[in-house]
Amino acid sequence: xxxxxxxxxxxxxxxxxxxxxxxxxxxxxxxxxxxxxxxxxxxxxxxxxxxxxxxxxxxxxxxxxxxxxxxxxxxxxxxxxxxxxxxxxxxxxxxxxxxxxxxxxxxxxxxxxxxxxxxxxxxxxxxxxxxxxxxxxxxxxxxxxxxxxxxxxxxxxxxxxxxxxxxxxxxxxxxxxxxxxxxxxxxxxxxxxxxxxxxxxxxxxxxxxxxxxxxxxxxxxxxxxxxxxxxxxxxxxxxxxxxxxxxxxxxxxxxxxxxxxxxxxxxxxxxxxxxxxxxxxxxxxxxxxxxxxxxxxxxxxxxxx
Amino acid sequence: xxxxxxxxxxxxxxxxxxxxxxxxxxxxxxxxxxxxxxxxxxxxxxxxxxxxxxxxxxxxxxxxxxxxxxxxxxxxxxxxxxxxxxxxxxxxxxxxxxxxxxxxxxxxxxxxxxxxxxxxxxxxxxxxxxxxxxxxxxx
Numbered sequence: 001x002x003x004x005x006x007x008x009x010x011x012x013x014x015x016x017x018x019x020x021x022x023x024x025x026x027x028x029x030x031x032x033x034x035x036x037x038x039x040x041x042x043x044x045x046x047x048x049x050x051x052x053x054x055x056x057x058x059x060x061x062x063x064x065x066x067x068x069x070x071x072x073x074x075x076x077x078x079x080x081x082x083x084x085x086x087x088x089x090x091x092x093x094x095x096x097x098x099x100x101x102x103x104x105x106x107x108x109x110x111x112x113x114x115x116x117x118x119x120x121x122x123x124x125x126x127x128x129x130x131x132x133x134x135x136x137x138x139x140x141x142x143x144x145x146x147x148x149x150x151x152x153x154x155x156x157x158x159x160x161x162x163x164x165x166x167x168x169x170x171x172x173x174x175x176x177x178x179x180x181x182x183x184x185x186x187x188x189x190x191x192x193x194x195x196x197x198x199x200x201x202x203x204x205x206x207x208x209x210x211x212x213x214x215x216x217x218x219x220x221x222x223x224x225x226x227x228x229x230x231x232x233x234x235x236x237x238x239x240x241x242x243x244x245x246x247x248x249x250x251x252x253x254x255x256x257x258x259x260x261x262x263x264x265x266x267x268x269x270x271x272x273x274x275x276x277x278x279x280x281x282x283x284x285x286x287x288x289x290x291x292x293x294x295x296x297x298x299x300x301x302x303x304x305x
Numbered sequence: 306x307x308x309x310x311x312x313x314x315x316x317x318x319x320x321x322x323x324x325x326x327x328x329x330x331x332x333x334x335x336x337x338x339x340x341x342x343x344x345x346x347x348x349x350x351x352x353x354x355x356x357x358x359x360x361x362x363x364x365x366x367x368x369x370x371x372x373x374x375x376x377x378x379x380x381x382x383x384x385x386x387x388x389x390x391x392x393x394x395x396x397x398x399x400x401x402x403x404x405x406x407x408x409x410x411x412x413x414x415x416x417x418x419x420x421x422x423x424x425x426x427x428x429x430x431x432x433x434x435x436x437x438x439x440x441x442x443x444x
Contacts, residue, residue: 001443016390019362020443027310091311092336098357099346105353112360116311116341 003034010039010138013077015108018138022113025130028123028273036130039137045259047136048246051161052146053183058169059193061100063229064146068101068110070239071142077109079135081128083147083157086116093117097146111135117147123276125156126269129262132160156269158186160262162255163245165189165238168207170199184210188245191238195226312436315363317345317354319382322372327400331367331428338429340436351378355385358394364436370400380413393442395435399428 001020009017025032050067052060061082068078082097095114104110113131117124128145135143147157158164166187171194184190190211192204204224211224225241227234249255282301290297316332318325325347332342343361345354358366366386368379379398386394398410399419407418417431 015356015359016362019360023313023362086341087336090337090339092339093341094332094336095341095343095361096346098343098361102345102349102353102357105349105356112357114343114361118311 003031003038006031006035007038010035010134013108013138015111018111018134019113021134022131025134026115026127032130036133039133043139044133044136047132047141047143048163049132049143049145049161050242051158051164052144052167053148053158053164053187054167054169054191054193055172056148057172058167059227059229060146060148060167061097063167063191063193063227063235064097064144065101065103066227066229066232066235067144067239068104069232070235072104072107072110076142077140078111079132079138079140079143080110080112081115081131081135081143081145082112083115083117083124083128083145085148086118091118111138111140123269123273125160125265126273128157129160129266129269155183155186156265158183159258159265162249162258163188163242165191165242167191167193168203169194170197170203189238189241190224191227192224193227193229195234196228196231200226310440311339311341312365312433312440313341313343313361313363314365314367314432314436315343315345315354315358315361316367316369317349317357317382318347318369319349319351319354319378320370320372320374321348322370322374323347324371325369327371328367328369331369331399331425334425334429335367335432338433340432351381351385354382355389355391358386359389359391363394364439365432366394366396367432368396368398370398370402373401375400375402376406376409379410379415383414393439395439397431397435399423 006017006021010021021035024035052064054060064080068080071078080101084093084095084097086093093116095116098112098114101112115128115131132143145157145161164187166183169192190207192200204226207224225234225238227238279301314335316328318328332344335342343357343363345357354366366382368382370378375398379396383396386392386396395416396414397417398415402418402420410418416435419428
């Protein structure tokens with residue numbers, strides 16, 4: 001497949017070409033340059049990028065499935081980037097977020113792409129950011145990034161989103177305690193999913209009390225949304241809130257601010273991705289004698305460039 | 306520190322058969338061998354599996370069947386992939402498949418078949434080979 005074929009395929013919304021384009025950027029292929037620079041910036045500017053994060057088992061994929069269904073009723077083309085962790089031992093991954101979204105499998109206007117975090121130090125942000133651009137460039141006006149919100153690279157990915165929703169569920173226990181610190185601060189919307197289960201009100205009150213303590217927050221943040229994604233309950237209210245946050249962000253300039261920050265983050269991540277192979281090559285060739293502090297060796301390595 | 310290219314594969318169960326122990330076992334074995342495995346779950350139509358394989362840009366599709374419907378369903382996935390313009394993605398199948406069906410399935414375009422008792426290393430090696438061949442043919 002040539003880059004011309006792929007670029008044409010993106011415009012024609014050809015599923016195979018869209019998928020190939022995302023793989024090529026994920027693999028840092030030389031063709032990625034041409035593909036990414038061919039994309040229509042106005043489409044990227046216009047798209048809404050929604051981040052959905054929360055601990056495993058909170059129901060992120062099921063919620064995403066319902067959000068997709070609602071946007072499809074509005075005739076919007078939806079892209080999804082579903083990120084799952086890689087095994088730190090084998091480097092492999094099981095990408096299972098799709099299972100909950102298979103109801104849209106035959107809808108050409110729902111483009112779902114699973115991505116493994118690959119346990120890398122960087123690169124995930126670059127790859128996910130590029131995937132967002134490709135999806136927007138092939139006509140998706142809503143793009144959902146779904147990820148477990150633990151770890152630095154996952155947090156960075158969430159920063160690619162215009163709006164972030166944090167999904168929790170009652171009965172998950174300690175994961176939630178650990179997550180409260182970082183994610184509550186970046187989330188625009190707080191959701192208690194599985195709201196038909198015991199413990200919902202306690203969890204919602206808990207989240208509300210934490211959020212109220214903060215300063216300079218959007219009105220929407222003072223509210224915790226309750227959903228039962230498996231039954232489609234609470235989704236319409238949630239979508240209305242997303243729209244209201246989006247329009248307020250557009251008015252206040254917050255959206256622009258986040259886009260600029262995300263852009264810088266992507267540039268940094270790409271730069272690191274580009275340096276990485278040559279550094280690995282040098283280290284592998286044994287440019288150093290493994291003597292002294294590794295930090296000094298690193299400085300020497302960089303001087304050689 | 307080796308950053309080798311990852312093979313992406315899809316594991317799915319077509320049809321009404323809900324026995325996913327084998328499919329999940331293979332998915333985990335492939336993950337442990339360093340593959341990125343898209344798992345689509347049970348009760349999928351051949352068309353859904355093909356559409357997912359295309360969107361995920363996988364290099365191979367693995368199907369599992371324990372219910373006896375393999376003669377209809379496995380070739381249906383091969384055909385669905387062809388119809389989706391992805392006939393180059395190899396399909397591998399496993400499950401309770403009688404010897405006399407193996408040849409029929411091969412003739413229908415299933416590139417490898419694994420019957421009960423096949424060592425998992427052999428299955429992983431077959432997936433790796435299928436992925437490498439598919440990826441080499443892309444350019």
